[in-house]
Amino acid sequence: MxxxxxxxxxxxxxxxxxxxxxxxxxxxxxxxxxxxxxxxxxxxxxxxxxxxxxxxxxxxxxxxxxxxxxxxxxxxxxxxxxxxxxxxxxxxxxxxxxxxxxxxxxxxxxxxxxxxxxxxxxxxxxxxxxxxxxxRDAYARTAHLLCEMHTRAILAGLTANATFQMPLFQEDLGDILGLTPVHINRMMRRLREGQVAKVGFGRVDILNLENLMAIGSFDDHYLHPAGGQERGCCQTNGAAASRCV
Amino acid sequence: MxxxxxxxxxxxxxxxxxxxxxxxxxxxxxxxxxxxxxxxxxxxxxxxxxxxxxxxxxxxxxxxxxxxxxxxxxxxxxxxxxxxxxxxxxxxxxxxxxxxxxxxxxxxxxxxxxxxxxxxxxxxxxxxxxxxxxxRDAYARTAHLLCEMHTRAILAGLTANATFQMPLFQEDLGDILGLTPVHINRMMRRLREGQVAKVGFGRVDILNLENLMAIGSFDDHYLHPAGGQERGCCQTNGAAASRCV
DNA sequence: CGTCGTCTTGACCAGAATCAACTCGAGTGG
DNA sequence: CCACTCGAGTTGATTCTGGTCAAGACGACG
CATH class of the missing domain: 2.60.120.10 (Jelly Rolls)
Structure with a gap:
């Protein structure tokens, strides 16, 4: 096994x-x-x-x-x-x-x-x-999902570079992101035309990861165990959320 | 205590x-x-x-x-x-x-x-x-949230009828439902004018629970432990999801 | 009495849905 | 071998839900 x-x-x-x-x-x-x-x-x-x-x-x-x-x-x-x-x-x-x-x-x-x-x-x-x-709007949402799947594919050992298999239909992606398949298609086109990522044929090619992460304002910390090495790290949080004081 | x-x-x-x-x-x-x-x-x-x-x-x-x-x-x-x-x-x-x-x-x-x-x-x-x-669209979403809060208020012993305290601002509700406060306001008006529910002053009055549940297609099973009495009940699921065969 | 925060409303705009058509490749069967 | 179908992807035209902007109402509070 x-x-x-x-x-x-x-x-x-x-x-x-x-x-x-x-x-x-x-x-x-x-x-x-x-x-x-x-x-x-x-x-x-x-x-x-x-x-x-x-x-x-x-x-x-x-x-x-x-x-x-x-x-x-x-x-x-x-x-x-x-x-x-x-x-x-x-x-x-x-x-x-x-x-x-x-x-x-x-x-x-x-x-x-x-x-x-x-x-x-x-x-x-x-x-x-x-x-x-x-x-997030549809474009950022799509980018964020691609970033997440990329990071998770790496963590799962499925890839080491910016290309990986993702055997989901555009309809599935819509059902993940709360969008229609047509609109997923348009977002994919936009990513493609912007030289950011190519998605199709069950495969994702990330052409410009930095850009993709910026579009989706992606921050991978939620995909890693708390605080990196140390479990449950502490940091006093002075700033906090502006609206909760 | x-x-x-x-x-x-x-x-x-x-x-x-x-x-x-x-x-x-x-x-x-x-x-x-x-x-x-x-x-x-x-x-x-x-x-x-x-x-x-x-x-x-x-x-x-x-x-x-x-x-x-x-x-x-x-x-x-x-x-x-x-x-x-x-x-x-x-x-x-x-x-x-x-x-x-x-x-x-x-x-x-x-x-x-x-x-x-x-x-x-x-x-x-x-x-x-x-x-x-x-x-779900904004109207159904709002109704669903009110149903959930109502059920949970009952389960928490905060009310026994169709009225309960909900000390959230419309801005908060927007941040729950992914809507703007303005639009939350419109949905509340619509619920009010339809004699379905009155929300305001930190209080919720449900005027027509049946209607509210229908609008939000609310089904409370997810708020109760699995399967009612028995834990982890089984039911063969012939129908399944249409798109997953 | 004036200010501030929340709620309320209207006018307008834009992002996403909807509708409908077309492309393209993979199978399938005559 | 080719016509046919079918499923997925692609695109444009149009509609409409919800966002944005801006102003006013109203109560709490100093």
């Missing part, structure tokens, strides 16, 4: 625990649902290879993608939803996943920290997405 | 653990920052009385509120942020909070389940907000 590159820095004992605790490793094909089987428990799903995304689908037909999962990411499935909204997770590309049973992941286990960190990380990304949607 | 109504159903032993573990109970005044002191650890903050919200503030001056905290809610502070975004939590009204030390909240403690549930709940709300912003 080859673990995702994300885990390369872990202590061998933890890597072994992770590998050993995996049950029900299985492959899924493009666009298959991953959350139909593991739903009856608090088991955690580990992405071993490929991409997936989680979404909320409304009865109206609208869909909001709430998370993208890359190799090494952990996924905490939710009950299938009720009323006019359905929760789900589905494979973007061909996908290899494993299940970590509830019991092996909770209090006092070797994996506790990993799982906890993943929860915190997932929440941080969700907050960043919320801020992205609420407070 | 009077615990929020949310905890009334807990076993007495857990209530005692909760009360006993609280350190540094303190009061804050309107609009004071709560995250400046507890930031140096993974301590958890419990809202004892009053409202608070967490936000991300951009260098540009824009702000996105990422969570509203009511009495009984738990809050997991994040480092103060860097680059062009600042994270923070501030008191909406006068606020009483307590701190639960990291060590008393982790693996094997009496509070483990409570804390875990709170994390899951916080994530569920965040996802609902994301979907709200991404896939």
């Amino acid at each position: 080859q673990l995702p590159a994300r885990f390369n820095t872990l202590a061998p004992s933890v890597r072994e625990a992770l590998t050993g605790d995996l049950v029900e490793v299985r492959g899924l094909s493009r666009r298959a649902l991953v959350t139909d089987r593991s739903m009856l428990s608090n088991d955690v799903i580990l992405i071993l290879d490929g991409w997936a995304f989680s979404y909320i689908a409304f009865a109206s037909g609208a869909r909001q993608i709430t998370a993208i999962h890359l190799p090494g990411d952990l996924l905490f499935p939710r009950a299938a939803g009720s009323g006019d909204s359905e929760y789900g997770t589905c494979a973007v590309s061909n996908l290899l996943i494993g299940t970590l049973p509830d019991a092996l992941v909770g209090a006092g286990t070797a994996l506790e920290n990993i799982v906890q960190d993943a929860r915190v990380q997932n929440a941080a990304i969700l907050e960043a997405w919320l801020a992205n949607m609420g407070r | 009077q615990l929020p109504a949310r905890f009334n159903t807990l076993a007495p032993s857990v209530r005692e653990a909760l009360t006993g573990d609280l350190v540094e109970v303190r009061g804050l005044s309107r609009r004071a920052l709560v995250t400046d002191r507890s930031m140096l650890s993974n301590d958890v903050i419990l809202i004892l009385d009053g409202w608070a919200f967490s936000y991300i503030a951009f260098a540009s001056g824009a702000r996105q509120i990422t969570a509203i905290h009511l009495p009984g809610d738990l809050l997991f502070p994040r480092a103060a942020g860097s680059g062009d975004s600042e994270y923070g939590t501030c008191a909406v009204s006068n606020l009483l909070i307590g701190t639960l030390p990291d060590a008393l909240v982790g693996a094997g403690t009496a509070l483990e389940n409570i804390v875990q549930d709170a994390r899951v709940q916080n994530a569920a709300i965040l996802e609902a907000w994301l979907a709200n912003m991404g896939r």
